[in-house]
Amino acid sequence: DIQMTQSPLSLSASVGDRVTITCRASQSIITYLNWYQQKPGKAPRLLIYGVSNLQSGVPSRFSGSGSGTDFSLTITSLQPEDFAIYSCQQSYTNQFNFGPGTKVSIK
Amino acid sequence: QVTLKESGPALVKPSQTLTLTCTFSGFSLSTTGMRVNWIRQPPGKALEWLARVDWDDDKFYKTSLKARLTISKDTSKNQVVLTMTNMDPEDTATYYCARTQLHATGIHFDYWGQGNMVTVSS
Numbered sequence: 001d002i003q004m005t006q007s008p009l010s011l012s013a014s015v016g017d018r019v020t021i022t023c024r025a026s027q028s029i030i031t032y033l034n035w036y037q038q039k040p041g042k043a044p045r046l047l048i049y050g051v052s053n054l055q056s057g058v059p060s061r062f063s064g065s066g067s068g069t070d071f072s073l074t075i076t077s078l079q080p081e082d083f084a085i086y087s088c089q090q091s092y093t094n095q096f097n098f099g100p101g102t103k104v105s106i107k
Numbered sequence: 108q109v110t111l112k113e114s115g116p117a118l119v120k121p122s123q124t125l126t127l128t129c130t131f132s133g134f135s136l137s138t139t140g141m142r143v144n145w146i147r148q149p150p151g152k153a154l155e156w157l158a159r160v161d162w163d164d165d166k167f168y169k170t171s172l173k174a175r176l177t178i179s180k181d182t183s184k185n186q187v188v189l190t191m192t193n194m195d196p197e198d199t200a201t202y203y204c205a206r207t208q209l210h211a212t213g214i215h216f217d218y219w220g221q222g223n224m225v226t227v228s229s
Contacts, residue, residue: 044154051219101154
């Protein structure tokens with residue numbers, strides 16, 4: 001089973017900051033990596049699929065990169081609506097494991 | 108417009124069987140490439156994929172829960188049903204259904220239901 005880890009698990013940042021979240025897979029998942037945003041009491045929202053493809057309607061301040069086992073999500077200029085939990089998810093195998101999530105909160 | 112909505116009990120007793128229904132619109136599960144999944148999230152914890160049913164009735168399950176899960180579809184009703192047997196308090200979670208499509212970049216969950224919170228308690 002492929003394990004997904006994220007770092008940090010939480011961070012505090014200010015509006016306008018550049019934020020980077022890292023996701024690591026326990027084995028190569030090539031580029032089968034997606035990112036989701038989740039706000040309290042809400043369902044997750046797909047942000048990025050296939051490492052770097054922005055889902056329709058997602059602002060361009062979100063971007064993704066990586067391959068193999070190491071991936072990152074970057075928010076170039078944090079906005080008030082971006083404070084949320086961000087989770088990665090692999091689809092290299094049919095078990096679709098998610099990472100533990102990274103909570104981005106207001107400093 | 109694609110929508111999904113989960114329905115089912117809010118409370119089940121330990122050892123009981125949970126039955127959840129996902130009713131969707133805006134797409135057909137008879138269309139090549141369409142898939143519906145069940146994913147859960149215990150309070151304060153990570154998302155956990157559970158099961159998937161495909162347009163061609165292929166079914167996939169989380170390995171560690173396979174013995175307890177059954178997923179089925181009713182294409183005419185636009186519904187997908189998940190049953191989980193022998194419920195335990197550790198199964199307390201919000202259960203989501205989510206759509207995926209066949210895509211060159213792999214499986215990603217592009218539309219989600221609002222979730223159905225299930226508490227397992229006597």
